[in-house]
Amino acid sequence: MIRILNAELEKLLAMRDPIILWEAMRYSVFAGGKRLRPQLLAGACLGLGGSIEEALPFACAVEMIHTYSLIHDDLPAMDDDDLRRGMPTSHKMFGQGMAILAGDGLLNLAYETMLAACGSMGDKMGRGVKAASILAKAAGSSGMVAGQSVDILSENKKIDERTLLYMHANKTSALISASLEAGGILAGCGASCAKSLKEAGEKLGLAFQIRDDLLDITETTENLGKPANSDLKSNKSTYVSLFGIERAKADYERLSLESEEALGGLDWKDGFLLGLARKMHKGVPQKAE
């Protein structure tokens, strides 16, 4: 699956002019991301009866949206990170102006890619438009952009539990949940199936974030590694610092279980998606306390 995704991303991001812009876009897309969100989208689509051809453009788009958000989040005016996955961040490599443009370019390309796909879907065009709408909502100012704006407003402040949950829901869960739902929609799943995917995704996303916060504390970040969008810093509030390690572990277990139950109730044609969801939960220390 990852090989197919990377090959398609290579095609969509084939080098062209202006060289430095496309180099910057490629640099971040091929910087070792685990392709989690596109796998969730494609896995949901295939597992529910859709085809890889239908899923691929949308899966690549979701990875571009994710990558654009990382590039912009890392900027000095935001989280000011010099490293991402052990490599210099985009603005460290290409300068701030080009990093902003690389992000803008990827975001636009994500929509260009989805719209082009919609245009050749024939009588399934409605599914494509719906899937793209769901991803747009998750990416935008009622989703990831909203979450990040609350994040930068909370910088160096003590935040309350509600604010942390809002940030996690919008920065992390929104796109994970939208990936699952969009995959289902592309496969033609009905409203109740789409709702299950959405809700499972929200829980999966929050569990994934809590796992990150727990791993951060216990420093056992081998296994699957930290979520790619981790921007937790020592001066930032985390699920663990606000709710305590016991509550974090209990919530994590509950959310993981609930998301697996919600996904398990659907009519899967293969085991890929459930396996992937389970893999996302691996690596949490059994005795974190």
Add this chain to the structure above:
Amino acid sequence: MIRILNAELEKLLAMRDPIILWEAMRYSVFAGGKRLRPQLLAGACLGLGGSIEEALPFACAVEMIHTYSLIHDDLPAMDDDDLRRGMPTSHKMFGQGMAILAGDGLLNLAYETMLAACGSMGDKMGRGVKAASILAKAAGSSGMVAGQSVDILSENKKIDERTLLYMHANKTSALISASLEAGGILAGCGASCAKSLKEAGEKLGLAFQIRDDLLDITETTENLGKPANSDLKSNKSTYVSLFGIERAKADYERLSLESEEALGGLDWKDGFLLGLARKMHKGVPQKAE
């Protein structure tokens, strides 16, 4: 027309949480822009037999795309402008981080708006998807983002004529041309009509930019005012500084005439679009030399 556009933008940008993000998005959208691109889109659509209802979401989207590009172009890492249309730029009002996010929010909202519109277009959905595709291509890394990246790479350098034409084509003409073409597509115009709109828009856009450069020199910026996306600075090469004032004037006259001829050959149901194109040409000094 402008009143209808503003009313629709008000609806799409109705205040919501997070307050500061939406305030920043609204600030730039309602900062006195002349709504040129959305008028071109809606004017082309209506004049070729489409309805205002069909045009509005796409017209608003094109204004959001234009505004996002202004916010990001003004950033310190790009053109570093403190003022835009006599008012503090977004990052001066809200800080750099929030300005980047306001731009990101507007860009996403543009696509959200177009995709939502496509979703309710029934058997005309294909037109909506095509129109959105055209705008996405013009906005992205083969259009405006490409133009801006060449622009920041050319900062404080002497550029050649080819580079200036590339920048003008991508930064200014691309979205103007796409607005006209998308409007026609939404009205259901055929391939040859769409081609005429596209080519007329490219010429109209370049003429508009040369007019800006001419007005910049002669400082007669009353009349229609300078194009909203003017970011010319004294240390930047312009059409006039590279080609000379005589050649600039001659090219301007020729392009204006050619664009009007191309538009004049189409089967318009009203005179709005041709009137608007003519207004875009007003204000160039007759004796600039």
